[in-house]
Amino acid sequence: MEIYNLIDAETLMRKGFTSEVMRSPELPKKWYIPKRNGGIRTIYHPSSKVKLIQYWLINNVFSNLPIHNASYAFVKKRSxxxxxxxxxxxxxxxxxxxxxxxxxPSIKYSNFEHAFNTYRDLIEFPRIYDQELLQLIKTICFISDSSLPIGFPTSPIIANFxxxxxxxxxxxxxxxxxxxxxxxxxxxxxxxxxxxxxxxxxxxxxxxxxxxxxxxxxxxxxxxxxxxxxxxxxxxxxxxxxxxxxxxxxx
Known part of the structure; x- marks a missing residue:
């Protein structure tokens, strides 16, 4: 896929790296933390290979996602x-x-895809990659039940979007x-x-x-x-x- 070649080149990884990760992405590690008011919160930690691709997405795609002015978490120069x-x-x-x-966890991949299509005109990224990009995001940024995991570096900006x-x-x-x-x-x-x-x-x-x-x-x-x-x-x-x-x- 063209987007895999683009990621390989821009991350200075050998050709075929992204394709290999996508074919069989390593499962994230999980930690279980008790919630203050009862229950358990699951924290997911992606593998180093998956995280490399996630940071490429953050720098090249997600940084261009339009965020509402009311949003103050995980936004530069806001606190x-x-x-x-x-x-x-x-x-x-x-x-x-x-x-x-x-x-x-209440945010599913289908919600991201809906938002992506709704606000596509506001996202600065070549449209020729859209189909490949969405498949990449589904595989790399969401877990097996298609929910948004706590702990992935990509989750905060996806949630805001x-x-x-x-x-x-x-x-x-x-x-x-x-x-x-x-x-x-x-x-x-x-x-x-x-x-x-x-x-x-x-x-x-x-x-x-x-x-x-x-x-x-x-x-x-x-x-x-x-x-x-x-x-x-x-x-x-x-x-x-x-x-x-x-x-x-x-x-």
Whole structure:
């Protein structure tokens, strides 16, 4: 395949390297980590050969994927601090915080393919490789059940890209709420929506649920991690940082 030859040449590997890896990719190593609230989280670590191809994809394809402005995790020049500052700078007092359950594993290869086709015009990569590229990504970046694994270096940017449609729908839904003027950010699976309009939490939660129903990934809200809070009641915790009553951000 042409894309295999391209990867071999650009990674300075011998000709046929990528083809050999694709024919029989080494299985990733697995670690099992207890979750804080019970259950087990599986972490996957790809082989060095697979990882080499994954980094080629990151540098040559995934770095060109269009990510929504609301996304703050795994994005250059963005951090938990810039995420919190978006809300603090707006001096918003009322917050709705929601966690998406099993964020990475809920994303399937079919969701990536749908996003790739939806936003293809925004992706800078020669179209002649599309069919080969998609097969490569399916084999190298997803595990046997077609889900997105926690631990692969390619997973964060794929997750942000697939979540773009959700980010767009939620932004539109929030903008349709009269005089809400909300700030919406998403740090991986952590959604924060803030406003200065009191009593809007039910409408905001409905906007999130409606957006989830309209997109392909089988996102689910973690009902144990829904937090509705007000800055007037003290500080707000945003992705581990504290937004104080005077709106400065601290640890």
């Amino acid at each position: 938990i601090k810039s995420n919190a500052l978006m809300h603090a700078t707006a001096k918003n007092k009322y917050y709705v915080k929601v966690d998406l359950k099993d964020f990475f 697939v979540a773009r449609e959700f980010d767009e729908k939620l932004t539109l839904n929030l903008n349709s709420i009269d005089s809400l003027n909300a700030i919406y950010t998403r740090y991986a699976d952590d959604i924060i929506i803030s406003t200065n309009r009191r009593g809007k939490s039910a409408q905001i939660l409905n906007a999130i649920k409606s957006s989830i129903r309209k997109v392909e990934p089988n996102f689910k809200i973690n009902n144990d991690k829904i937090h509705i809070c007000s800055a007037s009641g003290g500080s707000i915790i945003a992705t581990g940082l504290k937004i104080c009553h005077d709106f400065h951000v601290t640890l």
